[in-house]
Amino acid sequence: MKMINDFMTAAADYFPMLIGKGSPKFVTSSGKPVYGIVAEFDETPKVFKAAQHVRDAGYTKWDVHSPFPIHDMEEAMGMKSTKLPLMAGGAAIAGVATAAALQWGTSFVLYPTVVQGKPFEAWQPFVPIMFELGILFTAFMCIFGMLALNGLPRWHHPLFTHDRFMRVGNDKFFIVIEATDPDFDPSKVKKVLEDAGGTHISLIEDID
Amino acid sequence: MEHIVTESANHPAPEATALSGAEWQRRLEKIAADPRMSEENTTIAKSPIAVPLFFAGLVATIVSVISGFSMSGHGMHMLASIEVGLFTALAISLGGMFWVMVFHSLNAGWSITLRRQFENLGSVIWFPAVLLIIIALIEVISGGIMLKWIHHEGYNHLLHVKEPYLNSSFFIIRVLVYAAAWIIISRCFIGWSKKQDETGDRRLGRKSRRVAGFAIPVFALTTTFAAFDFLMSPDYRFFSTMWGVYYFASCGLAGASGVAIIAYFLRRAGKLEGLVTSEHSHDLGKLVFAFTVFWAYISFSQYFLIWYSNIPEETAWFYNRQEYGYNWLFWVMVIGHFVFPFLLLIWRQTKRSLNLLAIMSVYMIVMVALDMVWILRPMADFAATSVDGSSIVRIALDLVGIFGILAMYFGLVAIKVSKGPLLPLKDPMLHEALKHKNYV
Numbered sequence: 001m002k003m004i005n006d007f008m009t010a011a012a013d014y015f016p017m018l019i020g021k022g023s024p025k026f027v028t029s030s031g032k033p034v035y036g037i038v039a040e041f042d043e044t045p046k047v048f049k050a051a052q053h054v055r056d057a058g059y060t061k062w063d064v065h066s067p068f069p070i071h072d073m074e075e076a077m078g079m080k081s082t083k084l085p086l087m088a089g090g091a092a093i094a095g096v097a098t099a100a101a102l103q104w105g106t107s108f109v110l111y112p113t114v115v116q117g118k119p120f121e122a123w124q125p126f127v128p129i130m131f132e133l134g135i136l137f138t139a140f141m142c143i144f145g146m147l148a149l150n151g152l153p154r155w156h157h158p159l160f161t162h163d164r165f166m167r168v169g170n171d172k173f174f175i176v177i178e179a180t181d182p183d184f185d186p187s188k189v190k191k192v193l194e195d196a197g198g199t200h201i202s203l204i205e206d207i208d
Numbered sequence: 209m210e211h212i213v214t215e216s217a218n219h220p221a222p223e224a225t226a227l228s229g230a231e232w233q234r235r236l237e238k239i240a241a242d243p244r245m246s247e248e249n250t251t252i253a254k255s256p257i258a259v260p261l262f263f264a265g266l267v268a269t270i271v272s273v274i275s276g277f278s279m280s281g282h283g284m285h286m287l288a289s290i291e292v293g294l295f296t297a298l299a300i301s302l303g304g305m306f307w308v309m310v311f312h313s314l315n316a317g318w319s320i321t322l323r324r325q326f327e328n329l330g331s332v333i334w335f336p337a338v339l340l341i342i343i344a345l346i347e348v349i350s351g352g353i354m355l356k357w358i359h360h361e362g363y364n365h366l367l368h369v370k371e372p373y374l375n376s377s378f379f380i381i382r383v384l385v386y387a388a389a390w391i392i393i394s395r396c397f398i399g400w401s402k403k404q405d406e407t408g409d410r411r412l413g414r415k416s417r418r419v420a421g422f423a424i425p426v427f428a429l430t431t432t433f434a435a436f437d438f439l440m441s442p443d444y445r446f447f448s449t450m451w452g453v454y455y456f457a458s459c460g461l462a463g464a465s466g467v468a469i470i471a472y473f474l475r476r477a478g479k480l481e482g483l484v485t486s487e488h489s490h491d492l493g494k495l496v497f498a499f500t501v502f503w504a505y506i507s508f509s510q511y512f513l514i515w516y517s518n519i520p521e522e523t524a525w526f527y528n529r530q531e532y533g534y535n536w537l538f539w540v541m542v543i544g545h546f547v548f549p550f551l552l553l554i555w556r557q558t559k560r561s562l563n564l565l566a567i568m569s570v571y572m573i574v575m576v577a578l579d580m581v582w583i584l585r586p587m588a589d590f591a592a593t594s595v596d597g598s599s600i601v602r603i604a605l606d607l608v609g610i611f612g613i614l615a616m617y618f619g620l621v622a623i624k625v626s627k628g629p630l631l632p633l634k635d636p637m638l639h640e641a642l643k644h645k646n647y648v
Contacts, residue, residue, distance in 0.1 A: 071647060089554075116516070124515050127508065 035158035035206040036178040039198025047173035050196035051076040061181035065174040095137030099130040244482040254626040262619025269612030285588040289609030292580040297617035298336035303463015304329025312420035317640025321483045325467045330394035337387035344383040348376045357444040386430045408634040442587045445521040450510040461499035465569035472566030486560040493559025504546035545575040
């Protein structure tokens with residue numbers, strides 16, 4: 001049930017009509033829903049320690065933004081390993097099965113065809129196609145599954161409304177705790193981020 | 209064009225190192241001070257079962273030889289089962305040698321804490337190499353037991369055409385060249401590595417890297433032609449240009465598997481604590497996994513082309529095996545050597561747990577041995593005119609022959625492992641292996 005829920009939430013990035021949007025828990029004075037609260041950091045060790053702090057505070061829907069990859073950050077954030085390998089494995093099995101079904105179905109079951117005097121039920125000629133289609137499906141799943149899990153492609157992001165956030169491409173690090181987190185409470189989140197050593201803590205409005 | 213001119217004294221000489229001598233000394237001191245590099249953690253006493261294992265193998269081989277000669281029609285059978293064990297052992301050693309050269313030429317950092325075990329496997333190659341020479345001499349003197357082309361009655365056009373390659377004297381010369389090349393290459397690499405342990409001369413690492421580049425082609429050619437001579441020429445009508453790669457795939461697989469097994473036993477004895485971690489196990493497992501897939505790719509490609517083109521002398525090789533009692537082994541190879549280990553080794557957890565990886569490695573070496581059975585053993589059945597003994601006796605003769613060689617080989621490996629440190633102590637890349645981590 002949780003898996004279906006997760007899937008629907010991910011799919012709703014592309015097809016908003018799939019899930020009915022409930023009324024937001026928190027709104028700003030202008031009536032817009034809250035996207036999350038962002039805090040700024042100057043140095044890699046600081047943002048690393050802050051990530052551990054936020055992880056230990058028990059938040060799940062949050063992210064660290066950095067100009068470059070930081071080794072061991074996934075541990076500091078307490079991230080679970082991705083579901084992508086399982087999805088790719090499923091795609092591989094689907095690819096092999098599709099190739100097998102297409103070839104056996106057409107040239108053995110529906111319309112038995114003599115090729116080079118080989119037996120109808122020969123499995124050998126089908127193997128390269130099964131191999132190729134397995135790889136093709138896996139590669140597609142890796143690329144498109146990765147994009148989907150990352151919520152890409154998208155036109156815009158609420159964080160881009162925050163002017164200071166633009167320096168994430170240069171020399172600043174940011175931690176964002178999102179309003180979708182079950183423990184989200186603006187005053188508590190601000191406190192946690194302050195304790196973690198964040199500066200310029202500000203609230204980000206959702207786009208609509 | 210403007211030239212930048214420097215005084216020759218300031219210009220780095222070709223053999224200059226990026227790290228200054230003082231910095232290198234500091235690094236060595238830092239490594240020596242690492243608690244993981246304590247003598248207790250990096251040396252092991254000789255295993256009490258090593259020598260008994262060797263002698264058990266020796267007894268089994270003697271039993272195999274005696275029973276092979278005393279039961280009529282089993283001489284070839286006996287030799288085939290001994291060669292199955294021999295080529296499995298040779299594959300492990302060649303694999304160890306191959307990986308050492310690959311690690312050197314790629315300047316690999318992660319593998320340094322495991323490299324001594326690869327070197328150990330490689331340097332035991334004298335045992336299968338000497339046995340190979342003995343078997344070659346026996347073949348030539350007896351007029352061909354497995355290798356029927358050595359002696360033939362009357363005019364055989366195919367053998368006449370192949371005479372320039374398939375003749376006894378050139379065969380003996382080739383075998384001597386293979387054995388010499390393998391022993392020299394493996395001695396060189398373990399010799400430099402052990403010398404570096406004592407002197408800390410980091411230029412030996414560079415020397416190994418340089419020599420590895422030249423030794424890999426030598427390894428490739430000798431392995432290919434050894435596979436042609438012993439594994440392909442028992443059926444002299446058959447030919448496959450894939451054959452060298454086919455045996456090499458077994459070598460790479462068996463070498464990596466062998467090291468995984470040694471590493472498991474060392475870790476179980478409480479050695480290499482913190483030096484061989486699940487990170488190293490993970491990367492070693494990737495090699496085992498990669499060569500499982502590579503073997504399947506190579507052997508299926510070979511089978512597929514032979515099946516499709518349907519040339520009689522090629523197809524006969526597979527046809528005879530499938531029609532005369534070895535079809536089960538064909539499917540054991542497809543399912544057991546590829547599908548099953550592929551589905552298990554693809555999981556990250558299997559590779560990261562050294563215990564699971566060691567179990568898979570034992571299994572893979574059994575599969576390599578069965579692959580050799582598939583290649584060699586049916587030749588004895590095809591040639592047999594009358595055979596003594598029930599099927600149980602014949603299977604027992606197979607098992608004794610295979611066990612004998614492998615037990616002697618593993619006994620020698622176990623003795624070799626206990627000689628000297630369990631890893632290169634002063635390798636220039638050791639610091640990388642000490643903090644190795646997979647980020648995927």
